[in-house]
Amino acid sequence: MIDTDALVIGAGPTGLFQAFQLGLLGLSVQLVDALPQAGGQCLALYPDKPIYDIPGVPVCTGRELTARLLEQLRPIPAGLHFGHEVCTLQPQDDGRFVVGTAVGLTFSTRSVCIAAGVGAFTPRKLKVPGLVAHEQRQVFHHPDDLAPFVGQRVVVVGGDEAALARAAWLAEQPQHPVVTLLHRRDQFSAEAALLDHIAHLRAAGRLQVVVGQITDATEDAARLTAVAVLGLDGQTTPVLLDQLIVCQGLSPRLGPIADWGLVMERKLLPVDTATFETATPGVYAVGDINTYAGKRKLILCGFHEATLAAHAVHARLHPQTPGPLLYTTSSTVLQRRLGLID
């Protein structure tokens, strides 16, 4: 059980800045995200597309903005937990909350800031009966570590950068059998260099492309041995395999947030614009997941919301010490928290 002043759910731009502001105010903070890295929607949906309306940053990609916010957060001793989807939130009699993740991480926190955007980004799965039973043994979604797959017959499903980069990496390994890249058409979406690299690996016989969709799975002694692929010609062909890597993109789902007993309006959390607190005292909502009069779903608005929420959390936890608003430019207290002075 990790004890903290504030738990931030979601490590997109708003969640990262929420953690920064909480830390700047001297509060302990833990940050949890379902994705394996920071950046949220911004990195999942448009990592390399330019954004032009971040104030003071005339242009940056989602990836660059994430890197900038992580750099800004660096001096704050926040606990970062990636790859953890928050599942349960239970208010306690003493005003605290016990928050649990899908894989058993538990927090006892004095406040919760929900910066979950459009929900937790989770891998889109193949809708094929018979595959679920093999997940985490022979069926993997967006795996980060490919070393365990080397030397096995691998089928990678998908047509974007995530699929192509994994297929290419495996095809480059010495003695690795031919990698199968399975996609619904023989056309891929990635940067030119990666497309060229894939073409080169195909020409060299290290990688083969199968066009079609998986319709069925074949087992032998509880092991997945092949998938049935329906081709464009209407024929179904078996493709033998040891491992299936699925990279069909990420899709957000509100998921368990809807089960926490919070007041919601059309899958959004209504908040008070003075504090960004939800109808549940101690639970705040910032960024795309909240709603209020005038709300615009813009990253820069999330930064403001996170800032006022941080001040409200501080006021809730330290009602006796409101004090004046401090500025990073002039306050030695804040500069010490940023590690700028001893």
Place this chain on the structure above:
Amino acid sequence: MIDTDALVIGAGPTGLFQAFQLGLLGLSVQLVDALPQAGGQCLALYPDKPIYDIPGVPVCTGRELTARLLEQLRPIPAGLHFGHEVCTLQPQDDGRFVVGTAVGLTFSTRSVCIAAGVGAFTPRKLKVPGLVAHEQRQVFHHPDDLAPFVGQRVVVVGGDEAALARAAWLAEQPQHPVVTLLHRRDQFSAEAALLDHIAHLRAAGRLQVVVGQITDATEDAARLTAVAVLGLDGQTTPVLLDQLIVCQGLSPRLGPIADWGLVMERKLLPVDTATFETATPGVYAVGDINTYAGKRKLILCGFHEATLAAHAVHARLHPQTPGPLLYTTSSTVLQRRLGLID
């Protein structure tokens, strides 16, 4: 008379971003500031001090932030008017506003966004009778162009960078008589290089320092000929001069805004957080000059306020076309306004 959709009063960070957001929404915009350049309080009070809480910008000075916001504003065809203090704001029967500046610039605008911070920054003046009559002829405050002073006997009053840089520049001019730097003590506040440079000019006899305060002025045939300086020893000495340059810093004053008939609370403009509109329809207030429940005087909050205000101005002027929220990352309409595509 300049006709516009929106007039922004104040070119600090919030005013600059206000103009950007208005332009992004396709509205015509004019921006006016009393100071001779953009940056407002940020540049007037802490141009070289680092700021650490601009989201996505781990560190930048007030000068750098201003440069970044000007760069961001560049594609927007906003009219920029520096050195103009807005004096009058008169609502018209047709819902427009006629706005006038101290030196006779007049706007007819459909909306007004007040981003005036703590008020207009104006040079702090010497409280010495007899000097006012000579302003703009022999007494100048923070003049930008020093060429007209070359060859004359100049007294520069002040102890900070603004005073020292001007005194040093004049002292470097060939054939220029010895420059007098007048300050209440023989201690100056500027970067080390400038302090060294001043010491060098003093040692070379190009610049002399007089310690004391001006208490009186001497005239001859309506010309200012000398000032009386009360030294630390209690003695008063005349200092002969042709020109007096006063650099005693800038001081904000709310000024005429208080006379426009707007509802104010403790010199601040209460606003609705959905629109950042004041009690006067069509007049919006953003940044340090506004107040609402939860308000924190932070630059990043001004960015959010300016953004919602821009959307509210757009809704007021185009009530028939609300449309969906567009994103700079994906909208060709916005990208065209930013000059990114034809």
